[in-house]
Amino acid sequence: xxxxxxxxxxxATLTLQAPPCNEIGLPMLQALEAxxxxxxxxxxxxxxxxxxxxRGGFSAGADLRALYAHIEGRGADEWRGDLRGFIERIHxxxxxxxGLPITTxxxxxxxxxxxGLELALVCxxxxxxxxxxxxxxxxxxxLVPGFGGVPRLRRDxxxxxxxxxxxxxxxxxxxxxxxxxxVAQMVPPGRGLEVxxxxxxxxxxxxxxTVAAAKAFAKPALEDELRAERxxxxxxFERPVVAQALATFCASTDVRPYLATR
Amino acid sequence: xxxTEQRLIELAAATFSVSATGLxxxxxxxxxxxIDSLKALELLSEVELEFDVQIPDYExxxxxxxxxxxxxxxxxx
Numbered sequence: 001x002x003x004x005x006x007x008x009x010x011x012a013t014l015t016l017q018a019p020p021c022n023e024i025g026l027p028m029l030q031a032l033e034a035x036x037x038x039x040x041x042x043x044x045x046x047x048x049x050x051x052x053x054x055r056g057g058f059s060a061g062a063d064l065r066a067l068y069a070h071i072e073g074r075g076a077d078e079w080r081g082d083l084r085g086f087i088e089r090i091h092x093x094x095x096x097x098x099g100l101p102i103t104t105x106x107x108x109x110x111x112x113x114x115x116g117l118e119l120a121l122v123c124x125x126x127x128x129x130x131x132x133x134x135x136x137x138x139x140x141x142x143l144v145p146g147f148g149g150v151p152r153l154r155r156d157x158x159x160x161x162x163x164x165x166x167x168x169x170x171x172x173x174x175x176x177x178x179x180x181x182x183v184a185q186m187v188p189p190g191r192g193l194e195v196x197x198x199x200x201x202x203x204x205x206x207x208x209x210t211v212a213a214a215k216a217f218a219k220p221a222l223e224d225e226l227r228a229e230r231x232x233x234x235x236x237f238e239r240p241v242v243a244q245a246l247a248t249f250c251a252s253t254d255v256r257p258y259l260a261t262r
Numbered sequence: 263x264x265x266t267e268q269r270l271i272e273l274a275a276a277t278f279s280v281s282a283t284g285l286x287x288x289x290x291x292x293x294x295x296x297i298d299s300l301k302a303l304e305l306l307s308e309v310e311l312e313f314d315v316q317i318p319d320y321e322x323x324x325x326x327x328x329x330x331x332x333x334x335x336x337x338x339x
Contacts, residue, residue, distance in 0.1 A: 021300060056300045110304055130311060131304045135319075170318045173307045 001031040003053065004038055010046035010204040011197060012039050021056040024115040024147075025063030029090055036096060046208060047103045047200035050123060051193045057110025058132070059119060062146070068246040076238050083237060087146055087230055090115075094148045098122040099221065101212035103203035107196035108132045108183070113171070118149035121156065124215065125199055128174040128183040129192040135171035141249070142241040146233035151225035157181050263287050267332040270309065274328070277308050287329040294328075315339060 003015040014035050016022040039045055052058045071079045097104065097119075106123035113135045120126055120134075136153075138145050144166070154162050161180045165172065174186045187195045203211070236242065263271075267287040275282035278295045285294055292298070297305065302322070309331070310316055315338040325331050 057304075060300065111300055131307050133303050133307050168318070170320070171303060171306075173310045173316075175311055176316070 001027060002035045004035045006039075006042050006045060009201055010044050011049060011200045012042065012045045012047070013049045013051065013193075013197065014039070015051050015053045016059060017053045019054060021054050021060035021111055022052055022058065022116065023060055023063035023066075024090070024119070025066040026086065028063070029086070029093060032093055032097075036093070040100075045102060046204035046206075046211070047105065048100065049105045049107060049193070049196045049200050050119070051107035051196060052109065055110070057116070058106070058108040058112040059116025060111050061114025061116045061118075061137070064141070064246055065250050068243075068250045071243060072247070080234075080238070084234055087234060090147050091226060091230060094118065094122050095221075095223075095226070098148075098152070098219070099216075101208070101215065103200060103211060103215070105196045105200045105203070107192040109189070109192050113137055114145065114149075115147050118145055118147035118152070121149060121152040124219065125196075125203075126183040127185050127187060127192050127196045127199065128177055129187055130174055130189050132174040132177065132183070132186075132192075133171040134165070134177050134182060135169060136165045137169045137171075139167065139169050141245040142239060143236050144229065144233055146230070146237075148222075148226050148229060150229055151222040153182075154225075155220070155222065264332060264336075266313075266336050267328055269312070270332050270335065271328050273308055273312050274305055277305055285328070287332065288327050290326050291328055291331065292326060309335065313339065 001018045003017055005013045018028055022028065039048055070082065103125065104123040105125045105127060106120045107127050108120055109129035109131050112120055112132055114137055117134055117136060136145050136149060144150065150162065150166060153165065157180050174183065177183045178186045185195060271285045272282050274291065274295055275285060278297060280295055306317060306322065313335050315335055317334050317338065321334060325334065
């Protein structure tokens with residue numbers, strides 16, 4: 001599910017390897033936690049690259065099929081605690097990644113949607129291949145992003161872009177993402193990982209204590225906003241419209257039905 | 263076939279490494295290219311960058327042929 005490489009130059013590369021497109025459910029959460037444990041325990045790691053080994057993209061977001069399977073036919077009283085536990089655990093992981101005292105770089109190609117975009121947003125530097133597309137499609141399901149995406153997007157880009165992505169659910173291409181400051185660079189197809197690693201290597205040359213201090217200064221914590229987003233997500237999730245939307249999603253035979261174009 | 267349709271077919275074929283020979287404007291893009299909705303978004307990115315247009319995702323609902331997508335492109339140029 002995740003391939004982690006630690007090299008002598010101080011750069012760790014974490015590659016997501018869960019077909020079809022690195023959906024984030026409990027197995028991916030556990031794999032990310034374990035990989036992060038290894039990164040933090042390894043001596044000499046000064047930068048981290050997060051990339052995808054899947055052709056379709058960086059990540060299509062939360063594993064909605066697994067989520068629906070957990071709630072289908074059950075009352076909210078039966079799954080409310082599990083859902084809160086999952087959301088709080090993934091928030092803890094995202095905040096851990098967000099606050100790592102080393103430079104983190106995302107290499108993004110193809111689909112970077114929903115929870116996948118939220119994962120990219122915890123990274124300090126985002127490199128997008130020409131094929132990359134970014135979206136928060138959660139409103140189509142009657143939800144808001146639930147992994148910390150809105151506060152972190154708001155931290156990096158202007159309110160007009162936040163509302164465009166959030167309220168329309170439309171996707172932005174890599175060029176537009178570069179224009180609005182969502183990514184740092186747009187690179188040709190197939191070059192994302194190479195550029196991300198080169199960027200990480202450059203960042204790894206700096207004094208670790210200075211990097212940690214600079215990052216903490218430039219990237220403030222967002223605990224109050226993150227807590228508010230969690231509560232909003234959990235409240236919205238209990239409405240019947242969400243279960244209905246998830247059922248429709250799961251009934252489709254397409255790989256990512258909410259993207260269906262036919 | 264219009265110039266946009268021809269250019270679109272060549273772009274799509276190159277993006278997914280299939281031969282453009284024999285592809286017609288009325289061909290079903292998904293079948294002709296062997297793509298699903300995930301890969302259709304990759305095509306949308308290539309189209310937007312190549313033709314310098316932006317096409318909202320919802321406008322692609324029901325668009326299955328090269329001709330229909332070419333029409334969406336021409337509407338925005």
